[in-house]
Amino acid sequence: MSFSVAVAGASGYAGGEALRLLLGHPEARIGTLTAHANAGSALGEHHPHLRALADRVLQPTSAETLAGHDVVVLGLPHGASGEIAAQLDPGTIVLDLGADHRLTDAGAWAQFYGGDHAGSWPYGLPELLHAGETTATAQRAALVGATRIAVPGCNVTAVTLGLQPGIAAGVIEPGDLVAVLANGYSGAGKTLKPHLLASEALGSAQPYAVGGTHRHIPEIEQNLQVAGAGAVTISFTPTLVPMARGILATATARLVPGTSAAAVRAAWEAAYADEPFVHLLPVLPGGALQWPTTAATLGSNTALVQVVVDERAGRVVTVTAIDNLVKGTAGGALQSLNLALGLPETLGLTMNGVSP
Ligand SMILES: NC(=O)C1=CN([C@@H]2O[C@H](COP(=O)(O)OP(=O)(O)OC[C@H]3O[C@@H](n4cnc5c(N)ncnc54)[C@H](OP(=O)(O)O)[C@@H]3O)[C@@H](O)[C@H]2O)C=CC1
Numbered sequence: 001m002s003f004s005v006a007v008a009g010a011s012g013y014a015g016g017e018a019l020r021l022l023l024g025h026p027e028a029r030i031g032t033l034t035a036h037a038n039a040g041s042a043l044g045e046h047h048p049h050l051r052a053l054a055d056r057v058l059q060p061t062s063a064e065t066l067a068g069h070d071v072v073v074l075g076l077p078h079g080a081s082g083e084i085a086a087q088l089d090p091g092t093i094v095l096d097l098g099a100d101h102r103l104t105d106a107g108a109w110a111q112f113y114g115g116d117h118a119g120s121w122p123y124g125l126p127e128l129l130h131a132g133e134t135t136a137t138a139q140r141a142a143l144v145g146a147t148r149i150a151v152p153g154c155n156v157t158a159v160t161l162g163l164q165p166g167i168a169a170g171v172i173e174p175g176d177l178v179a180v181l182a183n184g185y186s187g188a189g190k191t192l193k194p195h196l197l198a199s200e201a202l203g204s205a206q207p208y209a210v211g212g213t214h215r216h217i218p219e220i221e222q223n224l225q226v227a228g229a230g231a232v233t234i235s236f237t238p239t240l241v242p243m244a245r246g247i248l249a250t251a252t253a254r255l256v257p258g259t260s261a262a263a264v265r266a267a268w269e270a271a272y273a274d275e276p277f278v279h280l281l282p283v284l285p286g287g288a289l290q291w292p293t294t295a296a297t298l299g300s301n302t303a304l305v306q307v308v309v310d311e312r313a314g315r316v317v318t319v320t321a322i323d324n325l326v327k328g329t330a331g332g333a334l335q336s337l338n339l340a341l342g343l344p345e346t347l348g349l350t351m352n353g354v355s356p
Pocket residue numbers: 008009010011012013014015034035036037038039061074075076077078080097098099152153154186187188189190191324325328329
């Protein structure tokens with residue numbers, strides 16, 4: 001079942017990665033590509049790695065230029081995607097890579113983003129566990145046939161996948177979660193920002209959005225609330241580290257007293273045993289754990305997860321690695337699109353990365 005697809009924000013990082021993956025999808029026919037200030041220029045100026053589309057000229061972003069496609073991917077700043085989405089044909093499948101349609105709570109939107117809440121769409125994380133599930137089926141069901149999909153934030157994907165098995169199984173306390181992340185620069189997009197100049201960023205690690213202010217906090221809490229029961233509170237701190245892509249999320253939680261380390265591991269094993277793209281790394285011969293690295297995920301739609309009990313501190317420690325532009329954005333979007341279209345979920349996506 002072939003489909004035509006337009007990409008808005010094609011000159012950006014997220015739009016460019018969506019195009020790279022769509023070029024490898026057997027059913028995708030790539031139609032209109034749009035930009036904002038860069039409309040009128042060739043895609044090859046912005047993404048010289050996308051050889052097959054190098055001569056395509058970027059159109060202005062409007063409901064008119066995006067009309068007439070089966071699928072529209074919006075890789076736009078938040079606010080811009082909500083505005084354009086409201087003007088698109090209800091029958092077109094629209095994937096919003098931005099934040100506008102992720103949150104169900106308008107109050108949380110107002111607090112963390114400000115401005116009008118565009119409303120919430122089916123949430124594009126097929127692996128999201130719902131309370132009572134050991135493997136994710138309800139979220140997949142919500143995506144089948146969907147015509148509007150809110151693609152998760154990249155940090156949110158990493159932290160949710162790391163912690164949700166423990167919440168769903170009731171082996172960690174949802175009210176005392178802590179996450180610290182190492183983030184590659186591409187997560188910040190292509191817009192020039194002084195703190196991302198090579199002279200500021202190379203050879204340095206920088207925290208940002210410290211102290212409960214990051215916009216992904218309510219989205220993580222929303223997901224983990226779906227996965228379990230009771231109020232979820234997370235302390236979340238991202239740090240920029242000198243790499244182009246990748247997120248390494250270390251998240252910890254208080255162990256429910258009396259829970260064994262075996263029960264903890266069993267919860268994560270059960271959640272991810274059948275997942276094509278979320279892999280719990282093994283216990284190596286001799287008993288040591290294999291730990292996720294960002295390098296092992298680059299270019300792939302894979303999330304690598306590991307979990308261990310810190311008996312001394314009474315906490316569970318999880319580490320998750322993803323490529324922010326693939327599983328964290330464009331790959332997750334394509335996975336959800338496959339479900340929406342009734343195609344095999346893994347079509348056009350790879351679990352194999354590029355390393356070194
Ligand atoms: N980078 C990442 O890892 C992730 C990004 N996302 C989300 O994807 C979206 C795009 O991010 P990213 O690609 O990183 O950002 P970029 O800054 O790299 O790209 C932004 C794109 O949007 C266009 N654009 C900018 N302003 C407007 C506007 N007012 N109206 C219409 N188009 C506009 C730009 O066009 P032009 O070049 O002409 O200015 C460009 O094509 C954001 O919502 C982001 O939060 C989500 C998860 C991860």
